[in-house]
Amino acid sequence: MPSTGLVTHSIYVGAVDASDAPVAYWVVPERCVLEDIYMACGTTLAKHADNYATVTVLNLGQAGGGSTAIAVQDTHDDNTAAVAIAAGVGWQLIKTTTTASLELVAGDVLKATFTETGAATSGDLVQVTLQFRFRPGCGVAYT
Amino acid sequence: MPMSGLMADSIHVGTVDATGSPVFYWIAPERCVIEAIYMVNTTGHVVHGTNNTVFTVTNLGQAGAGTAVVAAQTNDSDVAGYVAITALVPYSITVAAAYAEMVANDVIKIVVTEGAAAQDLAAASFQIRYRRGCGLYYT
Numbered sequence: 001m002p003s004t005g006l007v008t009h010s011i012y013v014g015a016v017d018a019s020d021a022p023v024a025y026w027v028v029p030e031r032c033v034l035e036d037i038y039m040a041c042g043t044t045l046a047k048h049a050d051n052y053a054t055v056t057v058l059n060l061g062q063a064g065g066g067s068t069a070i071a072v073q074d075t076h077d078d079n080t081a082a083v084a085i086a087a088g089v090g091w092q093l094i095k096t097t098t099t100a101s102l103e104l105v106a107g108d109v110l111k112a113t114f115t116e117t118g119a120a121t122s123g124d125l126v127q128v129t130l131q132f133r134f135r136p137g138c139g140v141a142y143t
Numbered sequence: 144m145p146m147s148g149l150m151a152d153s154i155h156v157g158t159v160d161a162t163g164s165p166v167f168y169w170i171a172p173e174r175c176v177i178e179a180i181y182m183v184n185t186t187g188h189v190v191h192g193t194n195n196t197v198f199t200v201t202n203l204g205q206a207g208a209g210t211a212v213v214a215a216q217t218n219d220s221d222v223a224g225y226v227a228i229t230a231l232v233p234y235s236i237t238v239a240a241a242y243a244e245m246v247a248n249d250v251i252k253i254v255v256t257e258g259a260a261a262q263d264l265a266a267a268s269f270q271i272r273y274r275r276g277c278g279l280y281y282t
Binding site: 011 | 152168169248252
């Protein structure tokens, strides 16, 4: 079954105190291929070599024990793929290059974790919304 | 490109203390036309000339600097088109057709303000309804 039109689910996370490594969960509603994960927030964070924010998304599977990497992004200046966070601008997480990991089944739980490195508050964010974009159906890993 | 079936994305924001003019964001996932924006919560607020709530939805664009007002609504009796907020009844935030056309990664900013104290909301959710593709302004 090929993937179909893009479907979007957004989660309001609110204030993030990254010192506590807060998490947000999203439950996959049906078999699908994850196309993108974006964040929008009201905070601007420049890239920095020592003080930076990281957002990591793992697939816990249906039983909660999984740890498959799905996507990650940070503001670490030493990371060539890093992108600064700008208030009111969509911030794209970088998906895993293992495309099979982006094939999700109903009931998979994705866990987004917000962390920081360096000084306290270097990963704090306000008014955070995460957005998961997916296409129902399956792709290359389920041909 | 014609518009397609209706899509909906709901964001549960919980308690809204309008005193602080809280802000909520939504990202347009692809080119689309916003058809409606609704809010639902568990607190009612009657129409009033002073003690009122205002919802303003602005398109910040892709760079965060946009100011186009996509939708607005209030229960301010001094404003044409006002509507009281009723608990557990969907509250339509009126969409301006001229600014309803989105491109991928436009960021929508929802701001809730109040004319006087105690206009807070509880267990609030916003729902953005849109159709993929484009409409009148991209023919």
